[in-house]
Amino acid sequence: MARNPLNKGQAIVILGLVLLLMIFITIIPLLLTVGLNPVYSKQSTLSYSQLLSQKNLQLLEIEEGNPEITVSTQGDAVYLNFNYFGQITPITIDHILYYSNGQWKPAYPSNITVSGDTTLSLYVPPGYQGFIDIVTDLGNSLYLPVSTAGGLTTCANIYNVSSGEVYLGTQLLPVGTIIITPQPNQLPNLVHGIDATLPKGTIIIKNGNESILSAPQELNTTNGVVIQKCFTSGWYPISNFLTGYQSDNDYTGTVISPNSPNNPSLQSQTLVQWFIASDNPGNLEPIVIHVTNNPQPPSNNVNYLSNTPPEGGYIVWSGDAGLIVGSGLIVVNGSNAGNLGNGPGGTPHGPGGPQPSNTYYLAFTVQLKNGSWETIVDPKPIGQGQESPLTLAVGSYDEGSGTMSLYINDTLVSTVKLGSLQVNNTLSAFMDAGSASNSTSTSTTTGYLNGIEGNVNTAGSQQYSFNGILGPTIIYDVSLPGSEIQEIYQGKIPSSQDVVVLWSQNMVLQIGGAYKVPNLADPGLFDGYWGLGAGIPTDFSPFSDIIIWGGGAPVILNPNILLNSNQQINITIESQGLLTPIVPGYYKFVVNFSDPINTGPGGTPPGPGGTPGYVPEYVTVYINGEKIYEGTNENHGSINTFNYYLSQPVNITTYFTFTLASHQQNPEIYFNLMWMPPGSTSFEPIPLSSLTPFFE
């Protein structure tokens, strides 16, 4: 049979079609599978590594303050603040959230890109005090606590012409003119754009010349600003003296107690100390750092590594870190086994040793866990002469980044980043103000500073002791951002919940033979005690000026102006805020004046070389608007106590008025309000945690 070529061809075609079908059967599902899958695998891993790098870099920059992000309050309003302290790197915030009643909710209605100092008013309930969470476009999520101030809003009846053109009638009052009204609250806190009337008796101090208004007169502030002397975080007592002149062998330290460790054992921390240094009569050592790395001339933003603690006047020593003031600043190589800080024979400033210069410097040091010391300095002197100016010193250490920062007043003068390093928590070390050791040999051989226990008969080693006057001492258990240090300088105690120690340094409680400096942040924990070996606490008013203490910064700082006045001047300091009871119950309060029986122990006149002038003082206390107490130190024997039942926070307002006579000499000004909580048997200071200012 002959083959049919057509049939054979058809079969081949059919076979081909079938094979094609098979291929489609196999390929199409695969193609469909491939086609329906996403294409993330095409994404470049390089782009992600760049993204991750940007994300980490953003976090690093935020940690370094570019920008510094904080949450603050003003009254009941809550603000998110972005402040740049270096090169401006824009940051985009995708989400801002707050937490309330079990729910996280938006605190801002949209995303926002920040490219400069910015403040956002957040959409949160009035008085919100929880956390704020922000999420950046690079996926960084930051939890920020609302910073709340502690203390009382404290204002004096003193006003300053701050800026612009302010006229009294037709008379121009230049910037810096001081206005003292006869009564408090006769002008708003800030006077601008209005015509106010100054009452008869108002004192005007213009270019150092004073006058008193014999009749009411118009104050025109249409083109100028007048600001009242106020600050946020006041406390009691309010006084013009500190408890002592810390000579080189006086100090205040914690004591061994079953209820309180010797020091706060902090990692991240901020040390705050007001001081006036004095090298008269030559008993303040220079700061000497015996570095183990290459010696360098003292400079900013350099860390100096040493095996032994830097020498100098430790104004505050937390047990792990210290602020040091010295009359000179020296960096040398090698150990200090030869006692470079002293001359031969142990004589301070003897031949061969570093010489004091009557020029004052500041340093901040921490001891690391490996026992070594890292120190930063400001090579620029604070001042020179017999005394330094009144200065605020702040040192902060952040454990996470190892950042050490040193501030003078409100200015960052030196900062370094060591990397994440823990400080040496020596539990046995005592926390001190005014000194850090009573031994030179111990510290030089072991490399440790154990501090000095308070209330014992010893004296500070000159090599590690300060000479001068110490104002308030504050220790935080966090590293504060620069903006909050600026707030401290303005008289605010920001993040008051993080204050561990607050020694006001203008109150001493004499208990038997002990002189206790109560910790206003948490009385009973880290209370300080004066050492008994040398000087004892005295009522000391530095340098005849009127500096009124009663908060984190001076209420009034008026060198000589008030004392040299030709007029009798009434100064009233108004303190207002919420007083929160520790527990509900009856509280007994006591008002103390500058009556000699109520002042601190010692009895030394509060001014150099003069008899104290006990000026007339008047106090009025209001609770929830009701006058609870009125008294004066001119009425000796009067009852200075009152009771009040406290079950919830109340509005407390106190008016403290003192009268300075014409050319008043050596005034002693003092007002304290203490309480006896339910169950207690003695009067105690009102802690900062029970006081909340109305205005921040």
Added chain:
Amino acid sequence: MSSTSVSEFMLVVIVLALGIALFAITETILVPEYSFAAALQDSKTIASVTSVTVGPPIQSGNNLVYLAYIYSPEYKGNFSVVIFCVPQTQLQSLALLTPSIQGNPTVFLIGQSDTPAKQTTLNNVYDLNSRQLTGTITGFAVPANTPFQFAVAPPSGDAVVMWVIYTVGSYNFRVAYTFEG
């Protein structure tokens, strides 16, 4: 029928049989294998660009409330989150732990506090090593790059674990996990 026709018919039948067999093999083995491999590859890619942040807990009644955020810049869809509790003593083998105690978690998207996140049923969750972690479990659908919160009541001594599940096709892969507590 001629022998030629028979042989050609046989040839067609064989070819058809082979085609059907090949189709069956493709559909039952090759396509799933490829789909799984492709899904795994995509999940690995997603996992490499995904990070999870869980904030500190806030006590609310008996619950702990957490704010969480899944950052995955190139992904616009939803993830599923699985939240469960484990004893803290087992955390050292965190990668191997599977949901046993779920602690009655609730998940809410921010700004939608009245509406819980949609629950999703997840069949066969795999890790990125192709190992099957679980059978069918319940998760919550949450969008990428958007904060959400979850509340859970962990037993005393337990930590809270959160898995992030990425679904591609019919496969579920755990692309990230974290714990708190």
